[in-house]
Amino acid sequence: MGHDWVTHQIENCPLDDENQPPRKIIHVDMDAFYASVEQRDHPHLRGKPVVVGGSPEGRGVVAAASYEARKFGIHSAMPAARAARLCRDLVFLHPDFMKYREVSRQLRAIFEDYADHIEPLSLDEAFLDVTENKAGLPTATAVAKEIRRRVRDELRLTCSAGVSSLKFVAKIASDYRKPDGLTVVPPERVLAFIHPMPVRKLPGVGPATEKRLNDIGIFTVGDLAAVPAADVHRRFGKHGAYLWRMAHGEDPRPVQSSQPRRSQSAEQTFAEDIEDRRTLERILAGQAERVCRGLESAGLRGRTVTIKVRYGDFTTVTRSETLEQPTNDPFRVAEMATALLDRTEAGLRPVRLVGVGVGNLVGREETLQLELPLEFDD
Ligand SMILES: [Mg+2]
Known part of the structure; x- marks a missing residue:
């Protein structure tokens, strides 16, 4: 029992060839995307608590909140009525998806200067595989810095980026110093970086799984890594086995670039x-x-x-x-x-x-x- 046994439980996830050098993956995530685009385009909104989505009369939910609004405890997915109660001066804006899509396309064009394998997760977020980068930059960190600089200069927006050999670690890392942050986690630092994190940070761990893990004394990623693999598999099935592998610093998923019909x-x-x-x-x-x-x-x-x-x-x-x-x-x-x-x-x-x-x-x-x-x- 042990590592190899768990590995065999994971379907459709081939292991990395151990002879291959580690991949270099960047996760880029725009900061408060919709709200930031509106503040960029409407200077009188800068420095103000702004939300996109919902109405001041309390209909709908907040789709994005500016950092000024977040200081009041307002966040995306919050009912507009509650957001309006938390901040009297809150400015509600209608979403302009045409504009956000256009900015998203401009962002994609920047990414394409560095990577062929780009996996968008939403309009403002993507994984890039820069194991080989098209600009010939010496490191993935240099690519991430360059992308962040260009987003600031060309789009007049900020983003946060995480760099790692693993997808899920790159995603956690992009969130680590948000907003306008860069976090690089080299392969030898992966376990030290993830083990103190709450298990909730692992992809696929929602409130229900988190509670079940907490109930058996697993609070951090390190706690999960310390439990025998067979126990995790017995209680949580294949999904648990996959979480366990992540807790051990494994994520075999490649960056899946989709080339949609244009x-x-x-x-x-x-x-x-x-x-x-x-x-x-x-x-x-x-x-x-x-x-x-x-x-x-x-x-x-x-x-x-x-x-x-x-x-x-x-x-x-x-x-x-x-x-x-x-x-x-x-x-x-x-x-x-x-x-x-x-x-x-x-x-x-x-x-x-x-x-x-x-x-x-x-x-x-x-x-x-x-x-x-x-x-x-x-
Ligand atoms: Mg974002």
Whole structure:
């Protein structure tokens, strides 16, 4: 019984090859993201207690709280009514997800200068595998410093970063000196760093598991590490075995970069140039229908509709419009495509090709989060 026995309980988690050097992982987390973006863009809100989400009349919940608001004990997921009672001068703001998404894209573009393997956890948080970094910087710490500097200079926002050979340790580390902090945990320091932490800090330990662990005298990660593996497995099953491995400084999960589809489109070149605007509208509507069917079957919706028009002389223009809420409704997309056609010379000049695309795609889950602003931010 012991370590190897536990290892075999963990499915789909191959062990690191011991001959491989440790991975270098950075976890970056923006500080009070939504609230900070609003304070950046509205200077009169700086230095003030601000929350995004909820209403002063007490409807809804707080999605993000500025650090000034946190001094009053206000935090994300708190009912707005309670937040309003805690701070009389609290400023409530409507979330502007279009803007937060745009900042998130800018953040992603910075990450892409350093890493190919990027795993976003939300709009403002991601793991980066910088075992090999694309900028040729000497260390992961140097990459983290550079990213933090660029976020400050280019986005005029602050973030916190954690650096470790293990994902869960990088995530705990990014939280360690928040806001605007950097914590580096080299492999030989992992156990000293995690053992004094409350077990609650381990991923997957919510209030219920925490209570069950506390009930048997396990309060810190170090307490968990000291319990025989078989005991943990018997009481908590596979999940417990995984927690035990983490308490021993193991986390085999790689940074999972997903390369989501960025857009879906259809286009058509005509045998003969078309001058009749109505005909072009009908063709765009058919293309919108096909694109939306593809999105629907992939469980995706998009926020940006783009049309492409190539004139008889081969000059090509594109026109785009971005919606507040993502869609895959063919009528909505066709309607937007027709409106975009007004911003071209279709109907006035011969047209050789038209196409329509839907971009800025989000999955079902994300769509749901957008509709119900429940994407909390810390
Ligand atoms: Mg954050």
